[in-house]
Amino acid sequence: MMKIFLNNIEVEVKDNMTVLEVAKENGVNIPTLCHLDMKSIKMVNQVGTCRICMVEVEGRMNLMPACTTKVWDGMKIRTNTTKAINARRTVAELFLSNHPKDCLTCERNKNCELQDLAADLNIREDKYKGKMPSYTKDTSSNSMIRDREKCVMCRRCETMCNEVQTVGVYSGVNRSLEAVVSTAFDYPIADTSCTFCGQCVSVCPTGALTQASHIGDVWKELNNPEKVVVVQVAPAIRVALGEEFKMPIGSRVTGKMVSSLRRIGFDKVYDTSFGADVTVMEEANELLDRIKNGGKLPMLTSCCPAWVKFIEHQFPTLLDVPSTCKSPHQMLGVLAKTYLAEKLKVDPAKMVIVSIMPCLAKKYEAARDELSNDGYSDVDYVLTTRELASMIREAGINFNVLPDEDFDKFMGESTSGVIFGTTGGVIEATARTAAYMLTGENPKDIDFTQLRGFDGIREGVVKVGDTDIKIGIAHGLGHARTLLENIRDGKSEYHAIEIMACPGGCVGGGGQPFYGNDPAVVEARGKALHAEGADKPVRLAHENKEIKALYDEFLDKPGGTKAHKLLHTSFIQRTKL
């Protein structure tokens, strides 16, 4: 412990803290732009490049950056002197000098850290006219857009991609005024090993990295009287959408979400958690088949498209490890255009499937050629949570006062599938049903709390009769890499592993509402999903009446010929770049 003076007030602080941390703990805001501390997922972007956080320290001639300066005993810090404030304002003005000022039409309008900074520092004129950068927008992918003209070189994306996700797509390139974060050889993002996890978009403080939007396409389909537009909503949306409408973190808005979708004009509203229940049936069956018949173990879950693309690029020799199951929304999509189309007597050619996902990679996934059947793409459009909120506002719907409504029948009932949206949920739901399939009895306690939590890598054992099923869980691609290296080197002892690309699982996805990058928010959303799961009257996929009807009337049995044709897929070896 040591004593320091913060704006003339004596405070006691722990050793080895930065000025910024001390100030935060003591209720003093020091503005930052590049700094980002997501300690609980072990990501700290502390590059000290933006120089916004300058403070005065007694005895030092120059101002010092609060984010990288450690406190010392007796240090006298002044954060609010005219000198410090003016310096910050000048630095911010220099940032604005070569930043495109198209805020009104920028995707990050009202949600931009540079905009907030200009407002908080009371900048009221465009003081310096810098040389404007000139780059073409990278629209090569249908997941995200890179606009390097808006890059402020905070390098958060680089830290996220290289250190947390270990994908390594980005690097600072060139120098001086030409310095910018880019890809290898400035290749379009679609030509790199990018997984489209979207975490770079989540941490970008400006509009340099944004989602690719498909709102216009969906409005067009909704207004086409020929088309039957079917929407499905991923589990993670219902515990995050409320944030867009100023509800408390972790609010569960399932009923309001469903009624907002009907009011937007979707013909049928389904729950991707139903697709997740189908995934449970198929994946549990596949796991038991691999265990009984000496198949490849461990089996890895395959719900996360960013994770699938990661293994395709980084471990192309391990493609027999993931389950062949399609992801839940792809399963629901293909079932809608076959099973449901029959039930509703709709020509699948006239059916449009829209998925609301917490994810940017799902946009890329839906466009993968092999995820189709009889020439129809399983899913036609993917919108993110943020895009749905946008449509709700655009349609003039007052979300907060909407009544609660239920999903439509045939594919609206779900059980354990709803916890797919949080880390550990997929494997927990799958293990419940696998236990039943193996023994013919439901496990006594179906809450496998040993699989829950927020640590990057976790493990747990599920006892099924005499068998111990050893399970590993990783979220964040860096953690996934560790488990994969073990598998490659023959050191993995698990039967099954769940992997999610995003820290926290889908609740922390790149398409979720911007949340100030506070991992506690992601955790709260995850807990809300478990609460949603616990409130379900039926909590086991194999007991879901609509699932039973689906297999009885249409699919026959899990892993059967029809199920295999419609619900399973294959992977592609890719190169690393």
Place this chain on the structure above:
Amino acid sequence: MAQTNIDTALFAKLDEYIDGLHSKQGALIPVLHEAQRIFEYLPIEVQNHIAQKLDIPASKIYGVVTFYSFFTMTKKGKYKISVCMGTPCFVRGADKVLAKFEKDLGVKAGTTSEDGMYSIDALRCVGACGLAPVVIVNGKVYGRIEDKDVEGVIEDFIAGEGESA
């Protein structure tokens, strides 16, 4: 992706150097130096090759190559002309010398002529300020060059081919 026909023997040479390193950690810059010595420049294929060998993302390598002005991604000409633009050379007219080279050879600084004969670079101080302005062609130093001397320098290095290159 651009495909060039680079001699595979050169890659073998680079691999031999990399395999001989005590540790691959922190070896990127020495490896890039060696690669540029072998290939004379660092095209995408070479950077990708190094990325695989050192298990470093290609983006990082590209970042380093574009940061340091010593590294180049353009193939140099048969005659590599470097004009020093350090302060003493500059105040004594290096800019005029550079302009004259550009005009006479039809090549802009930082590029290579289409026939692959000449490349011109503007350098920072080469440490021969007493001879300012300084021009270096394939390692041979020409001191106190004025724009009127440029033609003579060109004739000299073409005539002296094989001598000092």
